[in-house]
Amino acid sequence: MQHKQVKPRVWAIGGGKGGIGKSVISINLGVALARKGHRCVLVDADLGGANLHTMAGIPNPGKSLRELFTKDAGNLSDVLIPTGINNLGLISGAHALLDIANPKHLLKQKIIRQLFTLDADVVLLDLSAGSSFNVLDFFLAAHEPITVVVPTPTSIENAYHFLKAAFYRRLKTAIAEAEVGHLVDQAKEQKVALGIRTPREFLQHLAETSPEAGAAVSEKMAVFRPKLIVNQVRRPEEIALGTKMSTACRGYFGVEMNFLGGIYNDDKVVLSIQTRKPAMKAYPQSSFANEINDIMANLLANKVEGGRV
Amino acid sequence: MSDPFETLGVKPGASVLEAERAYKSLKELYSEDSLATYSLLDPEQRRKLLDSLDLAFSRIAASIGQRHKTTTAIPQARVEPEIVEPKIEDAPMPDPEQHPGAYLRWLRQRAGISLKDISERTKLSVARLEDIELERLDRLPVPVYLQGYIAEYARCLKIDEPRRLIDNYLKQLPRK
Ligand SMILES: Nc1ncnc2c1ncn2[C@@H]1O[C@H](COP(=O)(O)OP(=O)(O)OP(=O)(O)O)[C@@H](O)[C@H]1O
Ligand SMILES: [Mg+2]
DSSP states (O other): OOOOOOOOEEEEEEOSSSSSSHHHHHHHHHHHHHHTTOOEEEEEOOTTSOOHHHHTTOSOOSSOHHHHHHHOOSOGGGGEEEOSSTTEEEEOOTTOOGGGGSOOHHHHHHHHHHHTTSSSSEEEEEOOSSOOHHHHHHHHHSSEEEEEEOSSHHHHHHHHHHHHHHHHHHHHHHHHHHTOHHHHHHHHHHHHHTTOOSHHHHHHHHHHHSHHHHHHHHHHHTTOOOEEEEEEEOSGGGGHHHHHHHHHHHHHHOOOOEEEEEEEOOHHHHHHHHTTSOHHHHOTTSHHHHHHHHHHHHHHHOOOOOOOO | OOOHHHHHTOOTTOOHHHHHHHHHHHHHHTSTTOTTTTTTOOHHHHHHHHHHHHHHHHHHHHHHHHHTTTSOOOOSOOSSOOSSOOOOTTSOOOOTTTOHHHHHHHHHHHTTOOHHHHHHHHOOOHHHHHHHHTTOGGGSOOHHHHHHHHHHHHHHTTOSOHHHHHHHHHHHSOOO
8 A cells, every 4th residue: 555655753762871771662662653553663773782673572683774784785664674563663773793883974874864764654763872973973863862861870971971972963063064163163262261161151152252153053053952751760759850951951051851751660661571572562551651652742742843864 | 141030941020939939949950969960060060050040040139129110019008907016107217227127117017018918919928028027137048039038028118229228138137
């Protein structure tokens, strides 16, 4: 059956730290979307540590991103496989070796471009841990760049490190695109003398000293709207971390970071990984499923243009 | 200089109490032991952010009296009888320089307005207002809040230059 091809929305799940639930959230959001009738393609962009196929109960995916890297030819859509769940496809990262975990720049750009041409309503990227350029470029390209944090000091620290790295990478492109590099250099020189401490102050200063450059850069930065999920919540008061971090990001970066919702720590998640059946599918009525559904609804409600190809 | 309302993340023209609520929660957010920010900021950034909050709040607090200078005062003479307060219409005017609190009380009583009325208007508790009037210095909040409270109170009494009164009041406070 042929349906009208629409441009998909691209959501990316990152967070800097390993083991915080990026993959758990990706697969369950994917199932949630599919259950609601949204056609979704999961992309396991965690090259070198791919495991979405296992979580989805597909022991041997057959095709994976690996083909694209080793053959250096072909399209993303060629390696799309079904998951056995209606409306949900998977582009696996299985068997992608560590040396291709850092794809060549051109190949990476090509893959990023093709993400936006996949035949789906939502393309959901499961990113790897860390803040390398490869992770950041996928994160920044997405319409919805989503950061996952768990309420521990180490995860929060990594999340901020990740957000800072993403912010500065975006800022660098914004400055280049606005062709205001020289003015920015001037502002940078005055930074120390003026006691400018945060990115937000820096942008304010740029806007005051070179209004045009400031406006051009701010306009480009305005599309950078990361989102936040707090996972593995154990006590209700830990949910507040979401709003707090979002307020702190506004104060520090001058960037709006919407808090999408919290997910409680739930043994069903661990069990569902052991049985290789997404919790969203095995326990669709659970509070875990409700939390995932709420986050999905928040993301679907947002149609503001972000990201870029 | 950035807009103090924006710094506190409240709507322009928010009341001093809204501003105070935002100010308190941001102070907590940026405090040294805050899990949500301790890995975001270095000590210098933290100090600067905290300073900018103090500045923003004191600017809002101090401007409230100015902004509302021309608004109408509380409708006079409520019918309900005052139980606690004796009429002291003939009492001499206290010196606003020496006793700004007593001066506020004197003005209020002359206008026939109860503490409860002021409390409803300003959303400050009667006990808090009484502390201000009676200059119970040990019970008063830190100056940044206090000046906002006095500004709100003065505004209800249509005092023209609340700044002066606020300054007089702050002079009464023991030095740190
Ligand atoms: N909400 C939750 N409740 C209970 N356990 C959870 C929850 N979220 C994650 N976990 C546990 O954390 C483990 C790691 O999750 P996941 O593999 O999704 O992390 P990740 O961020 O993708 O890690 P990596 O960076 O290594 O890919 C899971 O195997 C599961 O045991
Ligand atoms: Mg993972």
